[in-house]
Amino acid sequence: MNKLEQYLAEQSSIIESALDHLLPKESEYPREIHQAMRYSCLGGGKRLRAVLAMESCQSVGGAGCDALDYACAIEMIHAYSLIHDDLPCMDDDDFRRGKPTNHKVFGEAIAVLAGDALLTYAMQVLAELDLDATLLILLFREVTTAIGSQGLIGGQVADLLSEGKSIQSDNMEYIHENKTGKLFLASIRGGGLIGGATDAQLAAITRYGQNFGLAFQITDDILDIVGDSKKLGKAVGSDLKLAKSTYPGLYGLEESSRMANDCVMQCHQALTSLPGQSCVLRELAQFVLDRDY
Amino acid sequence: MNKLEQYLAEQSSIIESALDHLLPKESEYPREIHQAMRYSCLGGGKRLRAVLAMESCQSVGGAGCDALDYACAIEMIHAYSLIHDDLPCMDDDDFRRGKPTNHKVFGEAIAVLAGDALLTYAMQVLAELDLDATLLILLFREVTTAIGSQGLIGGQVADLLSEGKSIQSDNMEYIHENKTGKLFLASIRGGGLIGGATDAQLAAITRYGQNFGLAFQITDDILDIVGDSKKLGKAVGSDLKLAKSTYPGLYGLEESSRMANDCVMQCHQALTSLPGQSCVLRELAQFVLDRDY
Numbered sequence: 323m324n325k326l327e328q329y330l331a332e333q334s335s336i337i338e339s340a341l342d343h344l345l346p347k348e349s350e351y352p353r354e355i356h357q358a359m360r361y362s363c364l365g366g367g368k369r370l371r372a373v374l375a376m377e378s379c380q381s382v383g384g385a386g387c388d389a390l391d392y393a394c395a396i397e398m399i400h401a402y403s404l405i406h407d408d409l410p411c412m413d414d415d416d417f418r419r420g421k422p423t424n425h426k427v428f429g430e431a432i433a434v435l436a437g438d439a440l441l442t443y444a445m446q447v448l449a450e451l452d453l454d455a456t457l458l459i460l461l462f463r464e465v466t467t468a469i470g471s472q473g474l475i476g477g478q479v480a481d482l483l484s485e486g487k488s489i490q491s492d493n494m495e496y497i498h499e500n501k502t503g504k505l506f507l508a509s510i511r512g513g514g515l516i517g518g519a520t521d522a523q524l525a526a527i528t529r530y531g532q533n534f535g536l537a538f539q540i541t542d543d544i545l546d547i548v549g550d551s552k553k554l555g556k557a558v559g560s561d562l563k564l565a566k567s568t569y570p571g572l573y574g575l576e577e578s579s580r581m582a583n584d585c586v587m588q589c590h591q592a593l594t595s596l597p598g599q600s601c602v603l604r605e606l607a608q609f610v611l612d613r614d615y
Numbered sequence: 616m617n618k619l620e621q622y623l624a625e626q627s628s629i630i631e632s633a634l635d636h637l638l639p640k641e642s643e644y645p646r647e648i649h650q651a652m653r654y655s656c657l658g659g660g661k662r663l664r665a666v667l668a669m670e671s672c673q674s675v676g677g678a679g680c681d682a683l684d685y686a687c688a689i690e691m692i693h694a695y696s697l698i699h700d701d702l703p704c705m706d707d708d709d710f711r712r713g714k715p716t717n718h719k720v721f722g723e724a725i726a727v728l729a730g731d732a733l734l735t736y737a738m739q740v741l742a743e744l745d746l747d748a749t750l751l752i753l754l755f756r757e758v759t760t761a762i763g764s765q766g767l768i769g770g771q772v773a774d775l776l777s778e779g780k781s782i783q784s785d786n787m788e789y790i791h792e793n794k795t796g797k798l799f800l801a802s803i804r805g806g807g808l809i810g811g812a813t814d815a816q817l818a819a820i821t822r823y824g825q826n827f828g829l830a831f832q833i834t835d836d837i838l839d840i841v842g843d844s845k846k847l848g849k850a851v852g853s854d855l856k857l858a859k860s861t862y863p864g865l866y867g868l869e870e871s872s873r874m875a876n877d878c879v880m881q882c883h884q885a886l887t888s889l890p891g892q893s894c895v896l897r898e899l900a901q902f903v904l905d906r907d908y
Contacts, residue, residue: 346764351789352772355764406731411723430704431775434727438699438734439764445738446759455748462755466739471639471648471732479645482724496644 326605333376334369341394344447358428358436359443363401366419371396371505374534374606375513378527381593381600384517391451392461392516395444396509399469402440403505405433407478441469453516461512468508477501489567502542503535510534523596530592530603537585538610540578543568547575549614586611619898626669627662634687637740651721651729652736656694659712664689664798667827667899668806671820674886674893677810684744685754685809688737689802692762695733696798698726700771734762746809754805761801770794782860795835796828803827816889823885823896830878831903833871836861840868842907879904 323331341363346356372393376386408415408423409430415423425433448465451458467473477500484493510531514524547570569578589607593600616624634656639649665686669679701708701716703723708716718726741758744751760766770793777786803824807817840863862871882900886893 350765352764352769352776354776355768355772359764406727409724409727411727431702432772434699434702434704435764435768435772435775438730439768441731441734442759442763442768445755446763449752449755449759455752458752459742459748462738462742466735466742470735470739471645471652471728472643475648475728475732475735476645479648479725479728482728483645483647 326602326609329602330368330373330609333373337369337372337390337393337397338364340390341397344391344394345398345443354428354432355435355439358424358432359440361427362405362418362424362436363398363440366421367397367400369397370538370606370610371400371509374506374531374603375509375516377600377602377606378510378513378531379517381527381596381598381603382514382517382519382523383598384513389513389516391447392512393509395447395465396505396512398440398444398447399465400505402437402444403469403474403478405437405440409433412478412482457515460515464512464515465508468504473500473504477504484567491572494567494569494572498536498539502539503532506535506538507531517598526592526595530589530607533585533588533592534607534610537582537589537607540569540582540585541611541613543570544575544578544582545614582611619895619902622895623661623666623902626666630662630665630683630686630690631657633683634690637684637687638691638736647721647725648728648732651717651725652733654720655698655711655717655729656691656733659714660690660693662690663831663899663903664693664802667799667824667896668802668809670893670895670899671803671806671823672810674820674889674891674896675807675810675812675816676891677806682806682809684740685805686802688740688758689798689805691733691737691740692758693798695730695737696762696767696771698730698733702726705771705775750808753808757805757808758801761797766793766797770797777860784865787860787862787865791829791832792825795832796825799828799831800824810891819885819888823882823900826878826881826885827900827903830875830882830900833862833875833878834904834906836863837868837871837875838907875904 342360345360345363348357348360350356372390375389375393375396379389380386404418405424407413408418409425416426417423423433424436428436444465445462448458448462451461453461469475471479477497480493481497481501484497507528510527511524514527519527546568569581573581586607590604593604635653638653638656641650641653643649665683668682668686668689672682673679697711698717700706701711702718709719710716716726717729721729737758738755741751741755744754746754762768764772770790773786774790774794777790800821803820804817807820812820839861862874866874879900883897886897
């Protein structure tokens with residue numbers, strides 16, 4: 323484990339513990355829904371989005387921990403989107419992060435409701451953040467726009483409708499920008515807002531976020547072809563089997579890899595203007611490219 | 616059509632038109648999700664929750680129209696909960712408000728996502744309300760608490776888990792208080808907050824809301840036994856067939872009717888301390904009791 327991985331593991335443990343503290347206890351009535359919410363939100367995942375929010379806050383001179391609860395809300399939203407995405411009527415996945423998907427354990431009805439409840443609870447956590455009310459409203463706008471029918475959900479819809487069809491590159495870019503990219507962007511921009519970013523700093527953060535999301539997605543597509551299923555925790559080649567279009571599918575492996583590299587360079591350039599600590603953001607961009615899971 | 620019904624029809628048309636204006640257009644990409652959102656949110660329903668929000672705002676001296684967009688957000692949340700409630704893995708209903716349910720028209724995947732998108736969009740609408748930021752945060756707390764895993768969703772879970780079992784009265788009360796009652800309460804309390812209610816006025820509004828919700832639910836249960844399926848727009852007796860417990864099932868028709876009457880009396884008493892126009896709220900409580908649909 324290198325230094326960054328060790329740092330990520332430490333951060334991930336802080337985030338896990340904050341999520342554990344924030345989420346309703348399993349003993350709360352009705353137990354089934356709280357068990358299901360905790361099952362999918364705790365005990366796994368790279369917590370990339372949460373780390374990005376906290377590091378972004380630091381990169382403009384804030385304290386990372388000021389963005390911790392915001393980061394947790396983002397992780398809850400991420401967990402909700404995965405639960406619904408895995409449903410039989412959607413991607414019909416049996417495994418996620420190396421364990422059975424929510425509906426496999428709790429049944430479809432509870433899985434639908436657990437996703438709903440995590441989304442709702444994320445909003446409740448946002449509404450309780452100890453921040454200036456005007457800033458809080460900005461965060462609400464940032465998040466709800468990112469995850470709505472013209473954001474994350476729009477990306478899921480476009481992805482769903484493109485299954486089994488060969489799609490154009492602009493459609494694939496729409497899918498990735500929205501399904502994956504917008505939540506990354508909300509993490510990073512939200513962290514920046516909490517840290518007190520100026521307009522120019524927010525623009526730099528946005529540029530970092532857009533390129534980070536793209537690098538992440540391209541690398542995901544590449545790993546799905548060349549990766550190791552055990553490390554990924556899901557069946558390798560599943561996207562190909564469904565004949566979904568991917569970057570390697572459209573551009574080939576070599577060109578995709580070049581594109582991802584270019585994104586990371588853009589990330590690094592964007593960070594140069596920021597006044598705070600941004601070394602982790604810098605290494606994270608590279609990490610996303612180099613990871614083998 | 617009596618005077619109240621005429622007034623409700625007028626208000627309903629104002630709310631419909633505001634919803635039409637607020638919701639993303641069908642032509643927005645991806646079309647399928649926006650069609651599905653609009654299908655379930657427009658063109659039907661009594662708009663009781665929206666009317667309650669606006670009238671509650673008036674009852675403390677505010678202008679009803681100040682709560683119009685808030686009222687629309689509540690209707691979007693109501694529509695989301697119905698779409699998910701009707702899914703095959705939940706209540707498996709084919710008809711709602713006299714037309715095929717969302718998943719019957721758009722398929723299960725889009726129906727799940729349309730529900731998600733309506734919930735998310737409701738939050739986006741709240742975040743854009745032209746109100747003081749501190750008041751807005753109060754509204755966010757009000758709504759998210761009402762519809763979360765210890766509110767609306769908690770009620771749906773308890774309802775789901777009680778299906779086919781004979782349940783105790785306290786469990787049934789939990790279900791109704793949460794599944795139906797809390798959103799009524801958020802409508803009414805939110806309207807009051809927008810109208811500038813004092814703590815004492817908010818307490819009176821809350822008492823009205825709690826009793827209104829209960830009267831509504833008891834009457835719903837009674838109508839489900841004695842009502843006319845055409846007017847209700849759904850199969851009569853469906854709750855009985857699923858062996859769900861209902862007020863008439865637990866207390867008998869006569870006692871249930873007495874309980875509903877008592878709630879309406881409580882509603883009327885609660886209104887006496889309010890400074891603004893509350894005659895519609897007064898008549899609405901009676902209307903909920905007397906309706907035959």
